[in-house]
Amino acid sequence: MNNERRDEVGPSGTRYLRYVALGDSQTEGVGDGDDTTGLRGWADRLAELAAGSNPGLRYANLAVRGRLAGQVRAEQLGPALALAPDLATVVAGVNDLLRPRFDADEVAGHLAAMFAALGAGGARVATLTFPDLTLLIPAARPVAPRIAALNARIREAARTHGVTVLESGAHPVVTDPRLWSRDRLHASPLGHARIAAAFADTLGLPGSDDSWSRPLPPPAGRPATGLRAVGTELAWAATFLGPWLGRRLRGRSSGDGRTAKRPELTAVAAARTA
Incomplete structure (x- = not known):
């Protein structure tokens, strides 16, 4: 292996010099900042955490909101391989879950192909399983079996290709509403910070823990109940669900016309306070 790309640092682990993130809106950072001031997101935060023990780390984020797993593979895998990462994260599949037609095997096949290609290129690859969205969005109950099916296949593909898996749904805190933005589909800044810390812990980065x-x-205060709770759900549906369904009916995506926010490897500073 090319020593410029990866340098063993002994018992504490492996030194990473090139981190590339692939995925959709969550990896892009939607919910943590905005399109005017800029998005941060868990992948940016993870890069900052990794930089603390990996001086000289460079980082690229190829994720684009709205992308299906097959689109992530088609559009991002080639550029990612060209960057020759020694650390890569691949998180995709939620957009597939929410489409009328969903094939867990097809989605997992795209993920497995990315796992295999990135691993063969010398990267340590990490991914995650998805939490139960129905705890945040009661109207999403019909997709619960889809989430379980996809998670099972992610685990299987990860075992096959030696991929590190963050089991996000194993801890009740991940569905605390305070970790999610108002649309309930994207993490809040606090949620993105927790995801980054979880990946750091799962990867065994120095200084990480299970906090x-x-x-x-x-x-x-008290949780909303009765008519107040119904009103909250109706307001959410009008503000977020309605526009989302409208885009689907028109064959549009929130990512139409968008490109990766950080397509090239650039230097990243060590973690700052959230």
């Missing part, structure tokens, strides 16, 4: 999995303090 990301601990519950948040009890929320102030």
